[in-house]
Amino acid sequence: MTYDDIRKQFLDYFESHGHKIVPSASLIPNDPTLLFTVAGMVPWKGILQGVEPAFAPRVADVQKCIRAGGKHNDLDEVGYDGRHHTFFEMLGNWSFGDYFKEEAISMSWELLTRVFGLDPNRIVVTTHISDDEATAIWKKITGKDAIRLDKDNWWSAGDTGPCGPCTEMHYDFGSDIPGDLPGSGNEGNRFVEIWNDVFMQYDRDANGVLTPLPKQNVDTGAGLERFASIMQNKQDNYDTDLFMNLIHAIESVTGVKKTDENTPSFKVIADHLRAVGFAIADGVIPSNSDRGYVIRRILRRAMRHGQMLGHRGALLSELYPALIQEMGATYPELAHEQEHVTEIIRNEENAFTDMLQNGMKLLDSELPKINNKTLPGDIAFKLFDTYGFPIDLTQMILRDKGLDVDVAGFEKCMTEQKERSRADTKGTKVLWESQEQLPATDDSAKYMPDTEMQSKVLAILRDGEFVTMAQPGDNVEVALDKTVFYGTQGGQVGDMGELHKDDAIAMTVSETSRANNIVVHKGTLNAPLSVGDIVKPVINLNIRQQTARAHTATHLLQAALRKVLNTDVEQRGSKVSPDSVRFDFSFGRAMTDEEKIAVENLVNEWINADMPVTHEEMDIESARARGAMALFGEKYGDVVKVITAGDVSCELCGGTHIYHTGEILKAKINKEKSISSGIRRITMSVGTLAE
Numbered sequence: 001m002t003y004d005d006i007r008k009q010f011l012d013y014f015e016s017h018g019h020k021i022v023p024s025a026s027l028i029p030n031d032p033t034l035l036f037t038v039a040g041m042v043p044w045k046g047i048l049q050g051v052e053p054a055f056a057p058r059v060a061d062v063q064k065c066i067r068a069g070g071k072h073n074d075l076d077e078v079g080y081d082g083r084h085h086t087f088f089e090m091l092g093n094w095s096f097g098d099y100f101k102e103e104a105i106s107m108s109w110e111l112l113t114r115v116f117g118l119d120p121n122r123i124v125v126t127t128h129i130s131d132d133e134a135t136a137i138w139k140k141i142t143g144k145d146a147i148r149l150d151k152d153n154w155w156s157a158g159d160t161g162p163c164g165p166c167t168e169m170h171y172d173f174g175s176d177i178p179g180d181l182p183g184s185g186n187e188g189n190r191f192v193e194i195w196n197d198v199f200m201q202y203d204r205d206a207n208g209v210l211t212p213l214p215k216q217n218v219d220t221g222a223g224l225e226r227f228a229s230i231m232q233n234k235q236d237n238y239d240t241d242l243f244m245n246l247i248h249a250i251e252s253v254t255g256v257k258k259t260d261e262n263t264p265s266f267k268v269i270a271d272h273l274r275a276v277g278f279a280i281a282d283g284v285i286p287s288n289s290d291r292g293y294v295i296r297r298i299l300r301r302a303m304r305h306g307q308m309l310g311h312r313g314a315l316l317s318e319l320y321p322a323l324i325q326e327m328g329a330t331y332p333e334l335a336h337e338q339e340h341v342t343e344i345i346r347n348e349e350n351a352f353t354d355m356l357q358n359g360m361k362l363l364d365s366e367l368p369k370i371n372n373k374t375l376p377g378d379i380a381f382k383l384f385d386t387y388g389f390p391i392d393l394t395q396m397i398l399r400d401k402g403l404d405v406d407v408a409g410f411e412k413c414m415t416e417q418k419e420r421s422r423a424d425t426k427g428t429k430v431l432w433e434s435q436e437q438l439p440a441t442d443d444s445a446k447y448m449p450d451t452e453m454q455s456k457v458l459a460i461l462r463d464g465e466f467v468t469m470a471q472p473g474d475n476v477e478v479a480l481d482k483t484v485f486y487g488t489q490g491g492q493v494g495d496m497g498e499l500h501k502d503d504a505i506a507m508t509v510s511e512t513s514r515a516n517n518i519v520v521h522k523g524t525l526n527a528p529l530s531v532g533d534i535v536k537p538v539i540n541l542n543i544r545q546q547t548a549r550a551h552t553a554t555h556l557l558q559a560a561l562r563k564v565l566n567t568d569v570e571q572r573g574s575k576v577s578p579d580s581v582r583f584d585f586s587f588g589r590a591m592t593d594e595e596k597i598a599v600e601n602l603v604n605e606w607i608n609a610d611m612p613v614t615h616e617e618m619d620i621e622s623a624r625a626r627g628a629m630a631l632f633g634e635k636y637g638d639v640v641k642v643i644t645a646g647d648v649s650c651e652l653c654g655g656t657h658i659y660h661t662g663e664i665l666k667a668k669i670n671k672e673k674s675i676s677s678g679i680r681r682i683t684m685s686v687g688t689l690a691e
């Protein structure tokens with residue numbers, strides 16, 4: 001019986017017993033206590049708790065689940081046995097205040113023995129130590145004595161919410177396979193849990209207090225992969241039809257045949273393909289936090305196993321069509337999101353390929369130095385920080401060599417780094433913001449960058465402390481009463497330059513930021529500097545010009561996107577740096593190659609037309625009357641700046657700009673990708689960089 005047959009027979013059985021059949025819910029739960037949908041009951045939590053109305057008294061479904069990264073975590077097990085998966089499908093039938101223990105048990109039994117034809121003698125059942133009722137029902141229906149267990153027979157999805165005693169059915173693969181009875185902790189491959197009927201009777205609050213639920217519910221869950229292994233008489237889930245097909249696809253993408261030695265890598269890749277593919281199709285974006293990080297870690301583990309097979313570069317993105325082939329008929333979202341998923345996976349794979357090779361080189365060079373079979377925490381941290389190796393990836397690699405990682409040492413490095421970066425960035429911003437006596441910097445000259453002015457040093461920050469005087473070599477942050485420097489804001493990065501004192505360079509300014517209304521000049525001193533000194537702020541005009549042309553180019557890019565794609569395109573964020581632009585905008589799909597070319601051509605056409613760019617100040621009403629585009633959600637003052645490029649673009653903008661589009665020289669789109677659902681990101685080079 002194939003996967004498709006099992007799904008169908010399961011649903012048909014429950015449909016014929018009055019259940020409404022519903023499709024799987026998303027892997028992203030509507031539940032802040034969980035990273036993923038970890039069980040079939042997750043979408044129904046509200047109904048089970050009695051806070052949402054039930055849409056039917058009896059329901060059955062096949063639910064996509066991921067158990068990785070949270071309380072329910074099977075990630076480390078995958079590959080090393082035949083039973084664990086990060087992604088799996090859970091067959092379930094539900095009673096929302098309808099039937100309870102007797103009917104649930106009798107339907108489970110009938111389905112297992114009559115529909116699926118399993119030998120009743122091979123089924124072993126367990127019940128909760130407190131649950132005499134379920135135990136008596138088993139005896140009555142089957143003549144079996146249930147094994148009574150405690151923790152194993154109590155189920156809850158999260159720390160709080162609906163929970164209750166459960167009864168589990170286990171399949172006995174036979175005495176020739178090593179393993180002891182369920183609950184022994186040593187079940188081996190002989191006894192495999194196949195189905196869990198949970199009797200949701202209680203709601204658990206944050207203090208662990210159990211309150212009886214208004215209605216008694218049934219939540220059952222059966223792992224489809226384990227069912228398949230029994231129906232196909234395989235002791236390893238990965239030997240069943242669906243996985244064998246994925247494994248063949250891995251063989252053809254990597255060009256490597258599965259052998260006894262490399263089997264774990266095949267299993268890991270097959271499993272991780274499903275988790276990564278399904279999660280991204282449901283809208284997860286790999287990132288550095290929460291579920292995005294879990295998916296990134298899983299993807300990187302898969303790449304490592306690809307590398308162990310001698311494969312380099314794109315792997316899961318190449319395998320995704322095989323996943324659609326196997327599961328796309330049941331889960332249409334896989335094919336529907338194919339372009340999006342493939343692109344996201346490919347971007348991740350591109351980013352990690354070289355890091356993986358280089359990180360492995362570092363690791364290989366460190367291995368001979370290892371004492372006590374433990375990799376020092378600072379090396380694990382370097383692998384993380386420089387090469388993007390999640391700690392569990394390093395652990396996984398070392399585990400294969402019988403080695404360990406000093407996790408405490410790693411975490412210490414992590415904490416130290418966090419403290420450093422807090423001190424580097426946020427910390428100083430907070431410190432500046434706490435200087436309430438400091439007046440706002442007069443930066444009105446920022447649009448006339450060659451204005452010569454004499455400014456007074458109002459404050460100097462060094463090593464987290466405000467000082468009255470600092471010495472050459474010190475890294476400091478300086479506030480002046482007035483400046484020509486543009487401090488980072490509105491997506492445009494700040495100026496670089498110098499502070500001159502007595503006609504000599506007193507400070508090299510490498511970055512300019514803003515804290516409230518204070519412009520903060522950051523850099524290194526070349527001469528002593530004291531509060532009260534008079535300095536001349538001088539910006540690097542070259543870099544200013546590169547930034548200004550990038551900013552005007554950003555406006556042209558937005559105008560071109562609205563022209564080529566549609567006028568719903570809206571800016572959602574941007575970063576304007578010297579000769580480079582990152583522009584985020586709302587748009588529901590990937591741009592085609594033709595569209596990208598059309599946008600780039602249009603921007604270059606406008607550059608070549610050398611249109612005038614005007615910078616005007618006006619009140620907000622006049623700006624609106626002019627049709628100037630404003631950023632949604634942005635606050636503007638009464639008087640605003642309007643930047644107009646020929647007849648193609650008119651935007652409210654506080655940034656610095658050029659005066660003729662020809663100054664941009666050239667624009668080149670480098671990448672267009674998704675950054676979250678409905679938001680795309682373009683990176684573009686301009687000026688000499690583009691040339």
Ligand code: SER
Nearest residue numbers: 039041196219220221
């Ligand atoms: N929620 C239970 C489980 O996951 C039964 O569906 O095992």
